[in-house]
Amino acid sequence: MSLPPLRRSLLPRIALLASLVAGAVTAAHADEGPIIGVLIASGSLDRRLEVGPGGMVIEYPGGSEQVVAGSYLLRLDGTHARIADWRLPRTTPFRFRGLRSAVGVTTADGGDIRSYDGWIEVPAPGAEGDWEVINRLPLERYLLGVLPGETPTSLFDPEALKAQAVASRTYALFQVLARPGSRVHLRSDTRSQVFLGSGLVDEAARAAIEATRGQVLTSDGRIFEAFFHSTCGGATRPVEACFGGSPLDALTGVTCEGCGHSSRATWEARVSMETLGEVLAPICRRHGIELGAVRTIEPIDPSLGGHCAYVRVVHERGAFELESESFRRALLARKVRCLSTSFVVTRSGELMKFVGRGWGHGVGLCQYGADGYARKGYGYRAILEYFYQRSRIEALW
Numbered sequence: 584m585s586l587p588p589l590r591r592s593l594l595p596r597i598a599l600l601a602s603l604v605a606g607a608v609t610a611a612h613a614d615e616g617p618i619i620g621v622l623i624a625s626g627s628l629d630r631r632l633e634v635g636p637g638g639m640v641i642e643y644p645g646g647s648e649q650v651v652a653g654s655y656l657l658r659l660d661g662t663h664a665r666i667a668d669w670r671l672p673r674t675t676p677f678r679f680r681g682l683r684s685a686v687g688v689t690t691a692d693g694g695d696i697r698s699y700d701g702w703i704e705v706p707a708p709g710a711e712g713d714w715e716v717i718n719r720l721p722l723e724r725y726l727l728g729v730l731p732g733e734t735p736t737s738l739f740d741p742e743a744l745k746a747q748a749v750a751s752r753t754y755a756l757f758q759v760l761a762r763p764g765s766r767v768h769l770r771s772d773t774r775s776q777v778f779l780g781s782g783l784v785d786e787a788a789r790a791a792i793e794a795t796r797g798q799v800l801t802s803d804g805r806i807f808e809a810f811f812h813s814t815c816g817g818a819t820r821p822v823e824a825c826f827g828g829s830p831l832d833a834l835t836g837v838t839c840e841g842c843g844h845s846s847r848a849t850w851e852a853r854v855s856m857e858t859l860g861e862v863l864a865p866i867c868r869r870h871g872i873e874l875g876a877v878r879t880i881e882p883i884d885p886s887l888g889g890h891c892a893y894v895r896v897v898h899e900r901g902a903f904e905l906e907s908e909s910f911r912r913a914l915l916a917r918k919v920r921c922l923s924t925s926f927v928v929t930r931s932g933e934l935m936k937f938v939g940r941g942w943g944h945g946v947g948l949c950q951y952g953a954d955g956y957a958r959k960g961y962g963y964r965a966i967l968e969y970f971y972q973r974s975r976i977e978a979l980w
């Protein structure tokens with residue numbers, strides 16, 4: 584279930600890119616971009632499949648099955664893959680797709696149905712491996728399920744949605760080009776981009792994707808990882824301050840006066856000293872630090888907009904520094920809503936209070952900022968060229 588590592592240094596310059604993309608689109612319509620692989624589920628699972636009019640075809644080495652419209656159970660377990668009464672041993676790969684309409688698949692919690700165009704592939708996991716369920720579809724159609732997952736499409740200005748479409752297309756293409764020959768390029772959650780299935784009908788999203796078809800961002804002639812986040816709270820962050828690595832012209836921090844209308848423009852979170860100790864204990868164990876009772880947490884080197892790169896933890900046996908983004912994620916994992924790395928911390932008895940600005944890692948496009956600037960009359964090109972400094976918009980298909 585793991586994605587292959589990124590090979591950033593091998594990303595081609597734009598001149599090579601056009602031919603690479605052209606090579607990758609041979610299996611798709613030329614204006615729909617390369618076929619990509621999105622991991623939509625993994626591990627042993629039971630999901631309901633909804634097969635629409637026209638039925639579904641299942642293909643496997645040496646054969647195929649037709650399934651009529653209806654509701655079926657998809658079960659992937661220790662020995663077999665099963666769809667209704669049909670089954671294959673787990674050593675045999677297979678794939679299925681709707682013949683006239685997308686196939687619906689329930690989410691992990693058995694709630695929503697998400698519908699998927701294109702093939703859904705299930706490679707043979709082998710005796711020890713995890714099952715992987717992979718949706719393969721053209722990049723442009725993938726975006727139909729991303730925009731509604733990443734933005735409130737009914738609330739955002741159309742120009743902000745176009746900016747998001749170009750950012751999401753660029754981000755996805757970067758992942759595809761960084762994993763040549765791989766089956767899986769993206770996950771379907773916030774570890775990549777939220778993907779709700781391309782069968783979703785959202786006219787605002789469709790219009791933004793259509794209006795920017797094939798357009799991607801480049802920096803110094805290269806596709807880059809066009810990060811984005813909900814709300815910066817006043818300024819975005821340089822990429823190296825958040826994720827390490829080298830600085831990139833397109834991902835320097837800029838001030839933002841567009842996201843004041845976000846409900847996450849400011850926030851507060853409280854955590855008990857006991858929970859804080861539990862959050863820090865595993866981190867300390869990994870680094871061989873003996874943690875005493877925590878006294879204070881101090882943001883270190885707040886940059887533009889107040890985002891700190893590190894926090895200093897002062898405890899009764901000493902002090903140490905932690906990367907602020909890892910600290911924030913550790914708090915989030917314990918349901919402490921520390922929404923960004925722009926915060927001040929105060930202590931009151933057994934409670935630590937975080938008062939902060941913005942939501943997300945703060946790198947690249949501020950989504951609510953894009954919406955704010957769009958409402959002031961800026962077009963998507965101006966918005967993108969501001970948040971991704973010195974970048975260019977190029978049409979690849």
Ligand SMILES: [Zn+2]
Pocket residue numbers: 814815816817818839840841842949951952
């Ligand atoms: Zn902002």
